[in-house]
Amino acid sequence: MAAQKASGAHDLPTPDPESPYRSRKPYRFSTLCATVDNPFAKDQYGSSSVPIYQTATFKGVAGEYDYTRSGNPTRTHLEHHIAKISSAGHAFAVSSGMAALDVITRLLKPGDEVIAGDDLYGGTNRLLTYLKTNGGVTVHHVDTTVAENVLPHVKAGKTAMVLLESPTNPLLKIVDLQKIAADVKERAPDAIIVVDNTMMSPYCQRPLDYGADIVYDSATKYLSGHHDLMAGVIVCNRDDLAKHMAFIINSVGNALTPFDCFLLLRGSKTLAIRMDRQQSTAMRVATMLERLGFKVNYPGLPNHPGREVHERIASGYGAVLSFTTGDKALSERIVGATRLWGISVSFGAVNSLISMPCVMSHASIDAATRAARGLPEDLIRLCVGIEDPEDLLDDLERALLEAGAITVSANADEHQYVRTTLPKTEVSISRAVEKLAFNDSGLTRRPREYREWMVSAPGKVILFGEHAVVHGVTAVAASVDLRCYGLTTPRHDGKLSVQFCDIENFYHEWDINNLPWDAVTTIQVGQEHPEQLDQTLMEAISTRALPASIDAAPKARGAATAFLYLYMILAHGGERPSFNFSARSTLPIGAGLGSSASFSVCAATTLLLLHQRISIPALPAPTREGHGSDPGHIHVSHQGRRAIPPPVAEEVNRWAFVAEKILHGNPSGVDNSVSVYGGALAYTRAGFGKKSGMEPIHGFKSLRFLLTDSKVPRDTKKLVAGVSEKKAREPEVVNAILDGIQSISDEARRALADPELSREALLSALSALIDENHAHLVSLGVSHASLEAIRAKTAQSIYKLSTKLTGAGGGGCAVTLVPDDMREELLQQLISDLLSDNFQPYLTSVGGSGLGILSPYGQDAPFTPPETPNDANDEAYLSREPLRATFQEKSVLELPEWAESRGRWLYV
Ligand SMILES: Nc1ncnc2c1ncn2[C@@H]1O[C@H](COP(=O)(O)OP(=O)(O)OP(=O)(O)O)[C@@H](O)[C@H]1O
Ligand SMILES: C[C@@](O)(CCO)CC(=O)[O-]
Numbered sequence: 001m002a003a004q005k006a007s008g009a010h011d012l013p014t015p016d017p018e019s020p021y022r023s024r025k026p027y028r029f030s031t032l033c034a035t036v037d038n039p040f041a042k043d044q045y046g047s048s049s050v051p052i053y054q055t056a057t058f059k060g061v062a063g064e065y066d067y068t069r070s071g072n073p074t075r076t077h078l079e080h081h082i083a084k085i086s087s088a089g090h091a092f093a094v095s096s097g098m099a100a101l102d103v104i105t106r107l108l109k110p111g112d113e114v115i116a117g118d119d120l121y122g123g124t125n126r127l128l129t130y131l132k133t134n135g136g137v138t139v140h141h142v143d144t145t146v147a148e149n150v151l152p153h154v155k156a157g158k159t160a161m162v163l164l165e166s167p168t169n170p171l172l173k174i175v176d177l178q179k180i181a182a183d184v185k186e187r188a189p190d191a192i193i194v195v196d197n198t199m200m201s202p203y204c205q206r207p208l209d210y211g212a213d214i215v216y217d218s219a220t221k222y223l224s225g226h227h228d229l230m231a232g233v234i235v236c237n238r239d240d241l242a243k244h245m246a247f248i249i250n251s252v253g254n255a256l257t258p259f260d261c262f263l264l265l266r267g268s269k270t271l272a273i274r275m276d277r278q279q280s281t282a283m284r285v286a287t288m289l290e291r292l293g294f295k296v297n298y299p300g301l302p303n304h305p306g307r308e309v310h311e312r313i314a315s316g317y318g319a320v321l322s323f324t325t326g327d328k329a330l331s332e333r334i335v336g337a338t339r340l341w342g343i344s345v346s347f348g349a350v351n352s353l354i355s356m357p358c359v360m361s362h363a364s365i366d367a368a369t370r371a372a373r374g375l376p377e378d379l380i381r382l383c384v385g386i387e388d389p390e391d392l393l394d395d396l397e398r399a400l401l402e403a404g405a406i407t408v409s410a411n412a413d414e415h416q417y418v419r420t421t422l423p424k425t426e427v428s429i430s431r432a433v434e435k436l437a438f439n440d441s442g443l444t445r446r447p448r449e450y451r452e453w454m455v456s457a458p459g460k461v462i463l464f465g466e467h468a469v470v471h472g473v474t475a476v477a478a479s480v481d482l483r484c485y486g487l488t489t490p491r492h493d494g495k496l497s498v499q500f501c502d503i504e505n506f507y508h509e510w511d512i513n514n515l516p517w518d519a520v521t522t523i524q525v526g527q528e529h530p531e532q533l534d535q536t537l538m539e540a541i542s543t544r545a546l547p548a549s550i551d552a553a554p555k556a557r558g559a560a561t562a563f564l565y566l567y568m569i570l571a572h573g574g575e576r577p578s579f580n581f582s583a584r585s586t587l588p589i590g591a592g593l594g595s596s597a598s599f600s601v602c603a604a605t606t607l608l609l610l611h612q613r614i615s616i617p618a619l620p621a622p623t624r625e626g627h628g629s630d631p632g633h634i635h636v637s638h639q640g641r642r643a644i645p646p647p648v649a650e651e652v653n654r655w656a657f658v659a660e661k662i663l664h665g666n667p668s669g670v671d672n673s674v675s676v677y678g679g680a681l682a683y684t685r686a687g688f689g690k691k692s693g694m695e696p697i698h699g700f701k702s703l704r705f706l707l708t709d710s711k712v713p714r715d716t717k718k719l720v721a722g723v724s725e726k727k728a729r730e731p732e733v734v735n736a737i738l739d740g741i742q743s744i745s746d747e748a749r750r751a752l753a754d755p756e757l758s759r760e761a762l763l764s765a766l767s768a769l770i771d772e773n774h775a776h777l778v779s780l781g782v783s784h785a786s787l788e789a790i791r792a793k794t795a796q797s798i799y800k801l802s803t804k805l806t807g808a809g810g811g812g813c814a815v816t817l818v819p820d821d822m823r824e825e826l827l828q829q830l831i832s833d834l835l836s837d838n839f840q841p842y843l844t845s846v847g848g849s850g851l852g853i854l855s856p857y858g859q860d861a862p863f864t865p866p867e868t869p870n871d872a873n874d875e876a877y878l879s880r881e882p883l884r885a886t887f888q889e890k891s892v893l894e895l896p897e898w899a900e901s902r903g904r905w906l907y908v
Helices: 029-034 073-085 097-105 122-134 177-187 239-252 258-268 271-291 307-313 328-337 367-372 389-403 429-437 535-545 548-552 554-570 595-610 646-664 670-677 716-729 731-753 759-779 785-795 824-836 875-879 883-889 895-900
Strands: 090-094 113-117 138-142 159-165 192-196 214-218 232-236 295-297 320-324 353-355 380-383 406-408 417-419 453-464 475-490 495-500 506-511 579-585 680-684 693-696 704-709 803-806 813-818 840-844 852-854 905-907
Touching: 029 073, 029 271, 073 090, 073 232, 073 258, 090 097, 090 239, 097 122, 097 192, 097 214, 097 232, 097 239, 113 122, 122 138, 122 159, 159 177, 177 192, 177 307, 232 239, 271 295, 271 320, 271 389, 328 380, 328 389, 328 646, 389 406, 453 595, 453 670, 453 731, 453 759, 453 803, 453 813, 475 595, 475 670, 475 731, 475 840, 475 883, 475 895, 495 554, 506 554, 535 554, 548 554, 554 595, 554 646, 579 595, 579 883, 595 646, 595 670, 646 670, 646 716, 670 680, 670 693, 704 824, 716 731, 731 759, 759 803, 759 813, 785 803, 785 813, 785 824, 824 840
Parallel strands: 113 138, 113 159, 159 192, 192 214, 495 579
Antiparallel strands: 090 232, 214 232, 295 320, 320 380, 353 380, 406 417, 453 475, 453 852, 475 579, 475 680, 495 506, 680 693, 704 813, 704 840, 803 813, 852 905
């Protein structure tokens, strides 16, 4: 590898003056970018675009190139070009930004000391930690945004390298590269000043001009601009360093491949024009967010604390900015609600990106270190692309509105958005959530309320995408009007009990103090449960809390484990409420209609209420006095809809998902989400590199479905695990099926959202998609003879209906789309046909309400009779019939109506 010495690179390719009278100025940056000619390596055919020399070796012994690891003409062209646009003597192209840093840090020896910023890119941090542990290098992390902080660590003969980055990522703090370089050189002239210039690119900042010895860029970002390659570039002027680095690159073998060199060269031609657009839009985005009242970090804003220094060392502000919202969950909602801004790590591409650094690019830094370095958990980073600025602003504004971060100003003459009032911006996240959970009463706990809490949540039918949704495919699902009900009744004897009416009326009680509390690591209010279950607690519940007899009742075992796990991990502040939890369902249990999710939602809701982690809003107080027939205050009831606020629904959904993990192993979260939110959803789980989240689907409610329970028992956990094993064994086969199912879900959503599609065309499209989806599920191995029998029956020529399995399959339920014009007698005939084959059909409507909580306000007496004597023998306590007694007595058919008549239900 020859260090690319671009002699006279600063002037290239400015030609010599034509005459002493008509001298030509040096070309400006965008001209340099667009012209890639290298006068020292003319193409033999005069090709306008540099060819890709896709070869590993070169013939002969006397040529300039022999082996591509050491040198390749496409790379030579690229390196010449990078040197030219960076006004550098030498440039190298390697396989990634981290590879560039690896080459640079290989200049260090054991015993050397490095001074580095404390707000560096997570990957840089990881490499430095590795060097500390394995390379005998001492690293001092200092806040380089205050130049004076660096000096105390500079030791002549010891400090070998100073690693700087400005602006920092993602907080956009400014580091005075010029001053630090000068100060360090004065004390330790041999120290190498290295600058990561990725956030700026050579267009906006040229640290070699300000005393840096080596500058590197992750060229994956602005230099290439299209997120279609990984590359790193290193530039320097010192021949000794260049020689050393050329040696390292050749030895290590991490030089950039010819094809990627070609792509990078191509991308870099448009660097200036892209940056111009990106920066100007970034300024507009930053200004809009600041105007809305968010704390925005962008060096282009007039009040940015480092603006003056930045303007001295740079000629642009870049296109990355960040802002905080005061609430991590709110930030997550905003990120999830954008459409045009892609959720992704990295930056610098032509398309705009949004991310939460603490959970994405900087997740490799542990939470404590992030907190110590002042990296807010609610920080959102925006990387602005070249889309139309109006579209980007609209999309962001819409997402802020949808997430509840802004609202329409009540006072404005015209519509104007203002920031929703939040706890003080700098308030810690747990405090913000705690305030929310305690109904704005600060940190004061409410006195214990001896109320009965009744909740209910629906089951679901998955129309498209079951199983595939576990692996990142979008599922289309809706709530059904069959529900699970949960009821808590207070006890006064220090015991906790559960009664599962549908599982052979299983009942068990525990002495709360005898539960294995030593095995619990409480999740504090405001914190989220980690991705994995706490195996210590699971083990302790299994071996020390569950009765041995439960082994004979696996369904009860699962439900009791989930309930106890949540009860214990949610207990906080020394409070361990004593009560009975009863569950009853109108859903078939374990048949694929989401019985476990609706049970999980009921259990999570009651436990969050009893542990005082959520509360339901109090009845609105009148805003003015009533007179005569004027109530004074208008209350729009919406039949209870939207009475449970979104943060409460989100918190329930998170914990219901934890219970689902206990019952299901690896759930996607679709079942519990439908159960909480109701309606119909397109659901995509997070973690598969594409946009995750849920979108409501309209046009679903009017469809009619027949659900048929095959009555063949099966185990969702095993079926889900079986598909994962198949995927590991035959990835190509399964991935092709997953792609097929994704197209089906996409197609169904498009059809449902198309107002111009005739009803007939919609139903026939959905029928065809049902058959197609079922065929994929058969290939995944999750169908069953009983399901095929139901399909065959419904497909008979007199019915001609399309049916697929729904849920996990292996037995359980099938779903049949019932056309609008199907005659009632024919439908009844089908139902009795199915019944005579010993199947259980349910004709149900879909898309109804999600989680419901029976409002405790208006419960005439708050006290209900406990199982065990209460010291308070008050009248109210004795006179009232507990809900629990009737709850257990009602038949499944009577239960919904009876529950509904108990009082005002509040729904999500
Ligand atoms: N009403 C209930 N009372 C107690 N536990 C229940 C109740 N409903 C469901 N469960 C728990 O959920 C388990 C059933 O979960 P499973 O995933 O097998 O079925 P499902 O949720 O109906 O199907 P799918 O997940 O495919 O929709 C039961 O074994 C039990 O542990
Ligand atoms: C089989 C599955 O896709 C649906 C179960 O109702 C599992 C899941 O998504 O959790």
